[in-house]
Amino acid sequence: MVEMRLDGNAIAGLLREIFAMEMTDAQGTCGNCGAVNEVGRVQVYVHAPGTVVRCPSCEHVLMRIVRGRGKYWIDLSGVRCLEFAEA
Amino acid sequence: MGFISRGFRGRRRDTASSSRVPPGQYTVTDFPVLSAGPTPRVNLENWTFSIEGEIDEPKRWTWKEFLALPSETVTKDIHCVTKWSKLDTTWKGVSVDTLMEGVETAAEFSTVFSDGGYTTNLTLDDITGNKAWVAYEFGGQPLQPEHGGPVRFLVPHLYFWKSAKWVRGIRLQKDEHPGFWESNGYHIRGDPWQEQRYWGD
Amino acid sequence: MARAAVLGRLGCQLGTLAELKPETPRVSSLYLDVPKWPGHLAGQHVDVRLTADDGYQTERSYSIASAPEDRRLTLTVERLEDGEVSPYLVGELRVGDKLEFRGPIGGFFVWEAQDERPLLLVAGGSGIVPLMSMLRHRASASRKPPARLLYSSRTFEDVIYMEELARLAAAGDGLSVHHTLTRDKPSGWTGYTRRIDAAMVKDVAWPKDTMPAVFVCGPTSFVEAAAQLLVDMGYEPRWIKTERFGATGG
Numbered sequence: 001m002v003e004m005r006l007d008g009n010a011i012a013g014l015l016r017e018i019f020a021m022e023m024t025d026a027q028g029t030c031g032n033c034g035a036v037n038e039v040g041r042v043q044v045y046v047h048a049p050g051t052v053v054r055c056p057s058c059e060h061v062l063m064r065i066v067r068g069r070g071k072y073w074i075d076l077s078g079v080r081c082l083e084f085a086e087a
Numbered sequence: 088m089g090f091i092s093r094g095f096r097g098r099r100r101d102t103a104s105s106s107r108v109p110p111g112q113y114t115v116t117d118f119p120v121l122s123a124g125p126t127p128r129v130n131l132e133n134w135t136f137s138i139e140g141e142i143d144e145p146k147r148w149t150w151k152e153f154l155a156l157p158s159e160t161v162t163k164d165i166h167c168v169t170k171w172s173k174l175d176t177t178w179k180g181v182s183v184d185t186l187m188e189g190v191e192t193a194a195e196f197s198t199v200f201s202d203g204g205y206t207t208n209l210t211l212d213d214i215t216g217n218k219a220w221v222a223y224e225f226g227g228q229p230l231q232p233e234h235g236g237p238v239r240f241l242v243p244h245l246y247f248w249k250s251a252k253w254v255r256g257i258r259l260q261k262d263e264h265p266g267f268w269e270s271n272g273y274h275i276r277g278d279p280w281q282e283q284r285y286w287g288d
Numbered sequence: 289m290a291r292a293a294v295l296g297r298l299g300c301q302l303g304t305l306a307e308l309k310p311e312t313p314r315v316s317s318l319y320l321d322v323p324k325w326p327g328h329l330a331g332q333h334v335d336v337r338l339t340a341d342d343g344y345q346t347e348r349s350y351s352i353a354s355a356p357e358d359r360r361l362t363l364t365v366e367r368l369e370d371g372e373v374s375p376y377l378v379g380e381l382r383v384g385d386k387l388e389f390r391g392p393i394g395g396f397f398v399w400e401a402q403d404e405r406p407l408l409l410v411a412g413g414s415g416i417v418p419l420m421s422m423l424r425h426r427a428s429a430s431r432k433p434p435a436r437l438l439y440s441s442r443t444f445e446d447v448i449y450m451e452e453l454a455r456l457a458a459a460g461d462g463l464s465v466h467h468t469l470t471r472d473k474p475s476g477w478t479g480y481t482r483r484i485d486a487a488m489v490k491d492v493a494w495p496k497d498t499m500p501a502v503f504v505c506g507p508t509s510f511v512e513a514a515a516q517l518l519v520d521m522g523y524e525p526r527w528i529k530t531e532r533f534g535a536t537g538g
Contacts, residue, residue, distance in 0.1 A: 013391075
């Protein structure tokens with residue numbers, strides 16, 4: 001069952017579509033426990049009605065992403081802060 | 088349309104129209120596992136199922152008490168919003184009508200909640216009148232953890248995201264509170280026959 | 289890493305299959321000619337999209353096996369028995385066919401030879417693919433940090449790139465390759481014959497005071513077990529980058 005869990009690399013393409021830049025090396029601060037991790041390190045569940053991203057330290061939901069009917073619905077409220085370099 | 092991959096068929100999806108298969112669905116013979124998080128580890132010694140919220144006296148059952156309740160075996164078709172449908176699935180569990188016996192409430196809505204934090208919202212109308220169960224067996228076997236065991240909610244007339252895995256209780260509410268997926272793009276009700284998949288459908 | 293190269297939504301590209309090379313009974317490499325390929329970094333992947341004539345589409349990610357210096361873009365794909373995409377890529381696709389994909393993608397699980405830290409690569413099964421891109425890139429570099437590869441496969445037949453790895457290790461430029469087989473003990477085999485464990489990792493991994501750069505890739509359970517063994521040895525989690533392939537998909 002642990003095979004259901006991937007990491008941030010699995011959503012690199014999806015995040016690129018949304019943010020229009022590479023995000024896996026961006027640093028996110030978990031709104032629940034304060035852990036700071038590169039997006040590449042987060043836990044990712046893709047076998048679901050949507051994509052669920054969880055903190056690798058406390059498993060709290062960082063992001064939810066749903067695609068359908070030509071739209072994205074994104075909840076980033078689990079991420080207190082996202083840091084990445086300017087181009 | 089753009090580029091087509093020569094010779095690509097994709098998985099053979101049985102979309103033959105049938106009065107049992109809602110629009111946009113295809114049937115499968117396996118049982119796909121979908122998960123939004125780690126499988127909770129459940130200790131049956133401490134496990135309880137409760138009905139709480141807009142209720143004079145909340146009800147609670149331990150695992151032993153729950154198993155002692157009158158149960159039913161039902162055969163139902165299930166429909167996942169990710170488009171697969173599985174026909175004639177057999178479940179054993181306790182009807183929500185049994186659990187709600189004697190409950191007086193002004194609530195019209197509910198939140199079904201699970202270990203691990205998952206929630207889904209359902210109207211009382213959608214979970215009473217022989218429409219919903221709290222199930223602990225699938226196909227004659229104890230429900231496996233990957234499919235929501237020991238106990239999951241079963242409300243097969245709606246998309247299967249509403250049949251919450253690892254369920255722990257029902258919270259009765261006067262107002263509607265969108266659950267985990269309903270608050271993030273998925274339809275508040277989720278009727279597969281009206282193809283209510285997403286917001287705006 | 290040059291960020292200017294990674295701005296903007298990625299358009300879909302079409303590559304033409306120039307050569308198909310079987311690597312093992314289940315694994316083949318696809319050599320693609322891609323006009324206007326922008327270049328990539330070792331460790332990145334592409335998202336391949338297949339479209340059936342009824343409009344049905346599906347996508348899968350595949351790691352790039354070729355080095356940034358190589359002429360053709362190479363993907364190495366394992367055909368999964370119940371897969372939807374992999375049996376098409378390894379089985380149906382023919383030389384001359386076009387393949388649609390987006391990429392290169394990835395900014396975390398990447399390695400450049402200018403990183404001077406000793407390199408430790410740990411691969412489970414097809415997890416070797418992005419690490420091979422790193423080793424091929426290292427082979428072209430003028431300055432090569434010392435490197436070690438620990439590669440776990442089921443059987444001897446399943447080992448991908450066996451000869452090329454032997455050749456790279458024999459070059460005498462600071463690379464050593466260590467194999468383990470989990471379901472096989474061929475006669476004459478000098479590698480390990482068991483799942484990776486603390487003793488194996490202690491033998492192969494760089495001592496912790498060398499503060500190496502570590503990349504671990506393969507199925508989720510392999511990656512998490514390997515990473516934990518390294519942390520148990522005293523490695524800092526931040527030295528270790530992981531890429532989980534998951535057991536499904538393909």
